[in-house]
Amino acid sequence: MTTVIPFGNAKAAQAALAQRVGVLLVNLGTPDTADAQGVRVYLKEFLSDPRVIEDQGLLWKLILNGIILRIRPARKARDYQKIWNVERGESPLKTITRSQAEKLAAAIADREHVVVDWAMRYGNPSIRSRIEALAAQGCDRLLVVPLYPQYSAATSATVCDEVFRALADMRAQPALRVSPPYYNDPDYIEALAVSMSAHLATLPFQPELIVASFHGMPQKYVDKGDPYYAQCVATTESLRRRLGLDASKLVLTFQSRFGNDEWLQPYTDKTIEKLAKDGVKRIAVVTPGFSADCLETLEEIAQENAEIFKRNGGEQFAAIPCLNDSEPGMDVIRQLVLRELQGWI
Numbered sequence: 001m002t003t004v005i006p007f008g009n010a011k012a013a014q015a016a017l018a019q020r021v022g023v024l025l026v027n028l029g030t031p032d033t034a035d036a037q038g039v040r041v042y043l044k045e046f047l048s049d050p051r052v053i054e055d056q057g058l059l060w061k062l063i064l065n066g067i068i069l070r071i072r073p074a075r076k077a078r079d080y081q082k083i084w085n086v087e088r089g090e091s092p093l094k095t096i097t098r099s100q101a102e103k104l105a106a107a108i109a110d111r112e113h114v115v116v117d118w119a120m121r122y123g124n125p126s127i128r129s130r131i132e133a134l135a136a137q138g139c140d141r142l143l144v145v146p147l148y149p150q151y152s153a154a155t156s157a158t159v160c161d162e163v164f165r166a167l168a169d170m171r172a173q174p175a176l177r178v179s180p181p182y183y184n185d186p187d188y189i190e191a192l193a194v195s196m197s198a199h200l201a202t203l204p205f206q207p208e209l210i211v212a213s214f215h216g217m218p219q220k221y222v223d224k225g226d227p228y229y230a231q232c233v234a235t236t237e238s239l240r241r242r243l244g245l246d247a248s249k250l251v252l253t254f255q256s257r258f259g260n261d262e263w264l265q266p267y268t269d270k271t272i273e274k275l276a277k278d279g280v281k282r283i284a285v286v287t288p289g290f291s292a293d294c295l296e297t298l299e300e301i302a303q304e305n306a307e308i309f310k311r312n313g314g315e316q317f318a319a320i321p322c323l324n325d326s327e328p329g330m331d332v333i334r335q336l337v338l339r340e341l342q343g344w345i
Contacts, residue, residue: 020113021344022139022174023337024130025101026159027147027292029122030091034080040073046122051158054221076295083298093294094120097147099325100292100333107334111345115139121159128166135174141344142174145337147291149188150235151181152217152228179340183231184238187335191328192288193242196320200284205316207284209249211272212236213301214289216254216263229264235288255305256296272305276312283309284318291329293322 029046031038047064050056085095101118108114115137119130134142146159160178167173182188200207214232222229236252243250255268268285275283285305287297302319309317323329338345 019140020115020138021111021341022131022134022137022142023104023114023116023145023341024127024134024142025097025104025116025118025145025147025333026127027093027097027118027120028155028294029120030093030294031077031080032090032124034077034084034091036073036077039077039080040069042123043073043076044069049122049154049158051161052154079295079299082303083295091294092298093292096292096324100147100330103325103330104333104337107330108338114341114345121155121162127159127162131163131166131170131174135170135172140172140174141177143177143179143337143340143344145179145333145340146181147333148289149181149291150183150214150228150231150289153221153226154217156181177340177344179336181231182332182336183235185332185336188332189235189238189242191323191332192239192286194328195323195326196243196286199318199320203284203318205282205318207282207316207318208280209251209275209283210245210320211251211253211268211275211283211285212239213253213255213268213285213287213305214264215296216257216267218259219262219264222264232264232289239288255300268301269305269308272309272314273312276309276314279313281314282316283314284320286320287322290322291333292324297322 029042031042044064047053047068048056053060080091083092084090085092088095097118097120101116105116108116115134117130117134119125119127121127131142144159144163146156148155151157163176163178167176196210212235214235217226217228232254233252236250240246240250251266251271253266253268253271254264257263257267272283272285285301287301290297297319306317306319323332
């Protein structure tokens with residue numbers, strides 16, 4: 001079919017010819033700088049999200065602005081400095097997510113009308129800025145890919161919230177799809193198993209057991225209906241079956257709790273401490289809830305929890321890398337994207 005454009009109407013011509021598909025990979029976020037001010041800006045945005053802290057009442061605002069944002073940024077900045085990509089001047093999460101987008105673009109380069117980009121839910125590059133950039137390149141269809149294997153309102157849903165806010169300000173909105181969680185996708189489980197086996201084969205010791213540590217969540221969020229816990233369990237059970245391990249050899253735990261509420265249990269740090277005290281000398285930890293290594297994996301697990309283990313009698317500790325932009329990891333993302341783009345490409 002031929003589209004007739006009135007002579008001289010350049011904007012109408014550009015709109016009519018917009019037939020590209022945008023793919024936007026989104027991860028959680030990172031400070032722009034590894035100092036107290038950078039962390040303060042990041043934490044304020046993160047902890048002001050009602051998906052993350054549901055009770056945003058006056059008491060929380062007083063705690064956040066009067067205590068947390070005064071004390072926590074300097075301490076967390078020191079943690080970021082331990083893992084910071086000094087060469088690029090950014091966190092590893094940003095480095096890896098950019099690489100995932102670049103490798104995905106290369107892998108589907110034969111689809112010339114598909115444009116791949118990436119964003120952070122908190123911090124930069126922002127979701128809004130990248131949606132605007134994709135629209136400027138003629139993308140009238142948009143696939144948003146939250147890089148969280150397991151769904152939670154505090155991760156996947158808040159990505160959608162921000163996408164919808166950006167679209168609400170657009171007169172010419174792209175058609176929108178959002179990829180689903182992939183917590184028990186066979187490709188994902190296989191990639192985890194292959195990655196884990198390859199890394200374990202490089203260790204100078206044989207772990208007595210493996211701890212599968214997922215990011216924590218207040219128990220009350222799950223009680224209200226969040227499916228996150230069930231999906232973490234499903235991932236762990238699928239991985240156990242694939243690796244031929246029982247629950248005593250692949251242990252499910254939850255890390256990164258915050259505040260005084262009860263969070264999902266068992267807690268990673270408490271479990272690792274108990275294992276060491278009970279005489280376990282060699283363990284490995286895998287983090288199947290993270291698509292890319294970040295502060296929670298590189299500092300909290302690989303450094304803090306390794307120290308906890310050894311301080312309490314453990315001897316050998318290994319942190320297994322996330323899938324990141326590895327070949328198995330990229331295969332998961334590529335297959336997910338191609339599946340969700342069916343009918344558009």
